[in-house]
Structures are given as C-alpha cells and as structure tokens.
Amino acid sequence: MTDLPGIVVTGASGRMGRMLTEIVTASERARLVGVLERPGHAWIGQDVGEAMGGAPIGVIVSDDPLEQISQAQAILDFTAPAATVEFAALAAQARCVHVIGTTGLSEEDLSKINAAGRHATIIRAGNMSLGVNLLVQLTKKVAEALDEDYDIEVIEAHHNQKVDAPSGTALMLGQAAADGRGVSLEQNADRGRDGITGARTRGHIGFTAIRGGDIVGEHDVMFATAGERIVLSHIASDRAVFARGALKAALWGQGRKPGEYDMLDVLGLKEN
Numbered sequence: 001m002t003d004l005p006g007i008v009v010t011g012a013s014g015r016m017g018r019m020l021t022e023i024v025t026a027s028e029r030a031r032l033v034g035v036l037e038r039p040g041h042a043w044i045g046q047d048v049g050e051a052m053g054g055a056p057i058g059v060i061v062s063d064d065p066l067e068q069i070s071q072a073q074a075i076l077d078f079t080a081p082a083a084t085v086e087f088a089a090l091a092a093q094a095r096c097v098h099v100i101g102t103t104g105l106s107e108e109d110l111s112k113i114n115a116a117g118r119h120a121t122i123i124r125a126g127n128m129s130l131g132v133n134l135l136v137q138l139t140k141k142v143a144e145a146l147d148e149d150y151d152i153e154v155i156e157a158h159h160n161q162k163v164d165a166p167s168g169t170a171l172m173l174g175q176a177a178a179d180g181r182g183v184s185l186e187q188n189a190d191r192g193r194d195g196i197t198g199a200r201t202r203g204h205i206g207f208t209a210i211r212g213g214d215i216v217g218e219h220d221v222m223f224a225t226a227g228e229r230i231v232l233s234h235i236a237s238d239r240a241v242f243a244r245g246a247l248k249a250a251l252w253g254q255g256r257k258p259g260e261y262d263m264l265d266v267l268g269l270k271e272n
Ligand SMILES: NC(=O)C1=CN([C@@H]2O[C@H](COP(=O)(O)OP(=O)(O)OC[C@H]3O[C@@H](n4cnc5c(N)ncnc54)[C@H](OP(=O)(O)O)[C@@H]3O)[C@@H](O)[C@H]2O)C=CC1
Pocket: 010, 011, 012, 013, 014, 015, 016, 017, 036, 037, 038, 039, 041, 078, 079, 080, 082, 083, 100, 101, 102, 103, 104, 125, 126, 127, 128, 129, 168, 242
C-alpha cells in the first residue's frame, strides 16, 4: 500500500481540484498524500473529505506547497498560471512529476516551466481526455489532406466561469491544424472578429469562444469549403475524463527522466 505513488492535488476547492481529489482517493494505484489551497482559504486546516461535504479521509488541506510537494511523487495541478509556475519550480526541487492542466499560460510562464523541466518530469496538456487527444491527431490528418480551399475554424464552448480564451484545447486543435498544413499558427491565427472585418483571409485558422452556464467543454474543428463542410467534434460532459487522464499521466511519469511531455506521449499517440 505505502509504495503506491504519493499524489498532491493543488487548488483543491476548484472544479478540477475536487474531481482530482475524488479520483485519486478512489484509485488503487496511487495514494493522496496532500492537498493545497492558497493561504487564507477557508478550507486550510480542515480534512479535505469533510471540506468537500463528505466523510473525513485523513488528508488535511495545507497552504504550504514546499512541505507537501517534498513528500510527493507527483503533483496534479489545475489552478492558475502564477501558481503553476511556482509549483513547477518546487517540483524541480523535489525531482517529482508535475502534471499541468492549467491553461492560459503566457510565453514567459512556458519558458519558466521549460526551465523547471530540467529537473522535474513535466506532463502538460490543455486537455487530458483521451477523446480530445485523438481529435488532435485526427485534425492534423484532415488538415494534411485538404488544401486552403477549406477554411479551418475552431469553435469552443465552456462554462461562464472560465477566465481564458481561446481554451487550451482550442489552441491545441489550432496547432494540430497548422502542423497538418505545414504553416505557423502564430502567423495564421484569426482570434477575434468584430466590426467590419473584411472577407476571411485564405489560409487563416479562425477561433470562436462561447461562454455560458455550466458547459463542461465542447470543441469543433470545421473544414468549410464551397458546397460542403467537415466537422470534427468532441463533447466533454463530465470533468472525470480530465481527472482520470491526469492521474494516468502521473503514473506514466513515474521513473521517467526529467523533461517536458504531453498527453500524446502518455497515450502513445505521438507520431514519429
Ligand atoms: N487540461 C485539462 O484537461 C483541463 C484544464 N483545465 C484548466 O484547469 C484550470 C482550473 O480550472 P477550474 O478547476 O475550472 O478552475 P477553478 O477556478 O474552479 O479552480 C482553480 C483553483 O486553483 C486555486 N488556486 C489558484 N491559485 C492557487 C495557489 N497559489 N495555491 C493553491 N491553489 C490556488 C483556486 O483558488 P481561488 O479560488 O482561491 O483562486 C481554485 O480553487 C484552468 O486553467 C482550466 O482551463 C480545466 C479542466 C480540464
């Protein structure tokens, strides 16, 4: 029992933090050794099971990331960019696995995470579900097969509390489309249309973000041309798909050398 990898969940009271805490607690392949929230949070010092409205599980919510991470084999981190950069540095110190689901990371954040990857095993993806990672590979293949007569549009929908747009998943799908086409996403992305925009630029990859209610996460990649449209689609209806993917990544990362990996590595979907 005690040789199971010890997992710390960050942002425990968040939508994903709660789901991750439940999934790790129920797992027979890992043990929950710590949960984190920010200093001053109402949950600090409480048993996380009770804080979530259930029975105690013997894990107390802490605001001390250094102490928690130093006793763990992996951190599951779905929080916010500033927190994730801090946790990556601590994961590097502790030489452990850092599974990053946080989206909305800036180039500066990414370069700090990359530096942490010299000592930590970092697995980062804007979406940890099997379905979306398959969709990424399908998008690349369809984009490879079609020319610029097909306009590519990525449409995403999320709940009304989401703070970043386009979603991390939409950016993964846009990147896959750009890779399939052999072009740079930065130079071809069309991320905000408003007013007299002029006609669509041939070859651009468009992004549209819908925010409403409690939508968990929906993504379409549309290839539209005169007379027909192909739409590749994914709907997440339960956050458990992300949490299960994150735990799978943490287990896959055990004993893996430091560096940066993604879910395609974990799921064996990466093409050479
Ligand atoms: N890759 C994937 O598969 C998925 C990624 N995500 C991403 O995960 C992130 C979180 O999403 P979601 O759970 O919906 O967001 P929530 O806002 O519900 O949860 C985020 C949690 O992180 C906490 N937090 C922020 N800073 C710190 C800190 N310094 N120390 C400890 N805890 C901290 C927040 O606390 P407080 O409320 O006090 O700020 C909050 O509890 C987003 O970036 C989202 O896009 C979501 C789902 C799937």
